Amino acid sequence: MDLGAVCFYTLLLLTVLLLLLLVHVVYRRFTTLRRNGIPGPTPYPLVGILLQFLRSKTGFIEIDNYLFKKYGRVNGYYFGRAMHINVTDVDILKHVLVKDFSNFTDRTLGDGFAGNPTLVLNGVFFKQGQDWKRTRNIMTPTFSGGKLKQMFAELERCANTLAENFLKRSDEGKPVSVKDLFGAFTMDAIACTAFGIQVNSQNEPDDPFVRHAVPIFIPRNLIRRIPFLLAAIIPGVSFLLRVFKIAIFPKESCDFFSSMGQSLIEDRKKNPTIKMDFLQLLLNAELTENSGDEQMETKESTKRLSTEEINSQAFLFFIAGYETTASLLRYATYVLALHPEIDQRLVQEIREQVGESELTYDKLSNLKYMDQFVNETLRFYPPFARFNRHVTNTVTYGPYTFPAGSTVNINAYQIHHDPDYYEDPDVFDPERFSTERKSTINSITFLPFGCGPRNCIGMRMALVEAKIALVKVLQKVKFVRCPETVVPLRLKLLGLLLPENPVLVGVEKRQ
Numbered sequence: 001m002d003l004g005a006v007c008f009y010t011l012l013l014l015t016v017l018l019l020l021l022l023v024h025v026v027y028r029r030f031t032t033l034r035r036n037g038i039p040g041p042t043p044y045p046l047v048g049i050l051l052q053f054l055r056s057k058t059g060f061i062e063i064d065n066y067l068f069k070k071y072g073r074v075n076g077y078y079f080g081r082a083m084h085i086n087v088t089d090v091d092i093l094k095h096v097l098v099k100d101f102s103n104f105t106d107r108t109l110g111d112g113f114a115g116n117p118t119l120v121l122n123g124v125f126f127k128q129g130q131d132w133k134r135t136r137n138i139m140t141p142t143f144s145g146g147k148l149k150q151m152f153a154e155l156e157r158c159a160n161t162l163a164e165n166f167l168k169r170s171d172e173g174k175p176v177s178v179k180d181l182f183g184a185f186t187m188d189a190i191a192c193t194a195f196g197i198q199v200n201s202q203n204e205p206d207d208p209f210v211r212h213a214v215p216i217f218i219p220r221n222l223i224r225r226i227p228f229l230l231a232a233i234i235p236g237v238s239f240l241l242r243v244f245k246i247a248i249f250p251k252e253s254c255d256f257f258s259s260m261g262q263s264l265i266e267d268r269k270k271n272p273t274i275k276m277d278f279l280q281l282l283l284n285a286e287l288t289e290n291s292g293d294e295q296m297e298t299k300e301s302t303k304r305l306s307t308e309e310i311n312s313q314a315f316l317f318f319i320a321g322y323e324t325t326a327s328l329l330r331y332a333t334y335v336l337a338l339h340p341e342i343d344q345r346l347v348q349e350i351r352e353q354v355g356e357s358e359l360t361y362d363k364l365s366n367l368k369y370m371d372q373f374v375n376e377t378l379r380f381y382p383p384f385a386r387f388n389r390h391v392t393n394t395v396t397y398g399p400y401t402f403p404a405g406s407t408v409n410i411n412a413y414q415i416h417h418d419p420d421y422y423e424d425p426d427v428f429d430p431e432r433f434s435t436e437r438k439s440t441i442n443s444i445t446f447l448p449f450g451c452g453p454r455n456c457i458g459m460r461m462a463l464v465e466a467k468i469a470l471v472k473v474l475q476k477v478k479f480v481r482c483p484e485t486v487v488p489l490r491l492k493l494l495g496l497l498l499p500e501n502p503v504l505v506g507v508e509k510r511q
């Protein structure tokens with residue numbers, strides 16, 4: 001055999017060996033879950049369930065339901081290369097969210113997230129490990145009941161504008177897309193509570209704040225999602241996203257909020273104010289920690305947030321609080337349009353407890369039926385219905401081993417509609433949350449704000465904001481079902497729970 005042929009056959013052999021090695025590595029990867037006792041569908045090589053996900057009209061409502069029915073309360077699948085484990089078992093949920101929190105501290109952000117600017121990545125939602133803990137510890141006091149009380153007047157001002165706007169729409173006698181009005185309200189509310197600026201997005205949609213905020217929440221079409229989907233399949237794509245700064249959040253909007261926050265912070269530092277917004281509260285936390293002693297300073301600096309970090313938190317409140325709270329209000333009005341008897345009870349309670357008098361924080365806290373109604377709305381339609389935890393170290397629960405690096409998914413929508421956890425789960429019944437009955441609900445199965453040390457930091461704020469809006473609006477108008485109201489709602493679940501079409505209801509002036 002001549003030298004050329006020897007080289008050719010050696011190369012061929014090496015190529016075959018390399019291919020076999022690759023097949024072996026891919027095979028090992030895509031059988032990891034099964035080898036660890038986690039049942040699930042046989043994955044399509046490289047893409048996992050990605051194609052089913054793209055085809056599905058209801059997103060994870062249908063997919064998770066199918067997996068649960070076929071494989072049980074702990075099941076696994078692959079999204080691209082990533083290993084995912086769905087859990088609806090209460091005991092394991094308790095371990096993941098609370099008891100073994102140190103092994104589940106972080107969220108899995110996904111490879112597609114790498115290209116986002118630091119304004120986004122510095123937000124507490126996205127931070128990891130010790131850095132998350134430090135940030136969360138500094139932020140927690142800013143959400144106390146006392147601080148919220150001080151923001152009450154601003155929230156009330158925004159809610160008054162909202163009620164007036166609904167009243168105007170009642171004169172028009174046309175179906176109303178309630179999300180548009182509630183979205184503008186939550187935007188105003190966040191602008192004043194997070195940044196301390198008065199925006200009237202409810203009546204001035206051309207305000208620069210509004211113009212830059214709106215694109216953040218418009219879902220990307222398939223073409224624009226391709227780079228992020230590729231990152232889930234092909235190793236190395238996330239590196240390219242980072243290098244070329246290809247971000248899920250629109251760059252222009254991020255730049256706008258980054259420089260706006262920066263100049264607000266600088267301005268506040270130069271001209272101290274007694275404003276009571278999150279920006280100021282975080283700045284106060286920074287100043288309180290500043291002892292003036294240089295040695296101390298270095299030690300203490302781990303306890304403070306940098307200007308850049310403060311800016312990121314204010315931006316995050318906006319991302320986390322805008323769509324979620326507006327969604328809660330959208331679903332609440334939809335329910336009221338279909339259930340006039342619930343509307344009646346709410347209005348009666350508002351008349352008895354508030355009447356024509358001024359609304360206060362304490363009066364709001366005394367609205368018991370309102371609280372039951374809001375909780376049941378959050379159970380029935382949890383706005384942020386699917387969240388996750390990253391598995392840091394391999395851990396075993398009974399027959400299941402969760403490999404390090406995999407992701408545990410918690411589908412609150414599915415858990416809230418599980419007949420083993422809620423009797424007649426598809427019946428809307430605020431009485432489930434009455435004083436007598438609510439103790440029968442296992443807290444780990446009510447997850448609209450997540451659970452454990454990494455739950456929603458804005459929960460109290462969201463509840464106060466939503467309840468003020470409902471009181472003010474229901475004092476003025478009534479929601480009714482109209483021919484354009486779609487019943488039942490068709491929903492899609494990605495992380496947020498969204499209706500397929502805008503929710504349209506009739507609005508009538510309350511007599």
Ligand code: HEM
Binds near residue numbers: 316388449458459462
């Ligand atoms: C009805 C409205 C809201 C709902 C349903 C909601 C729901 C959630 C959920 C499910 C999580 C994940 C929890 C977990 O992983 O266990 C979360 C996290 C978070 N939410 Fe909310 N949220 C709402 C409003 C707000 C508001 C108004 C703010 C801020 C002003 C906010 C700020 C945050 C932050 C910062 C996190 C991340 C916490 C961390 O990682 O430490 N949320 N939210």
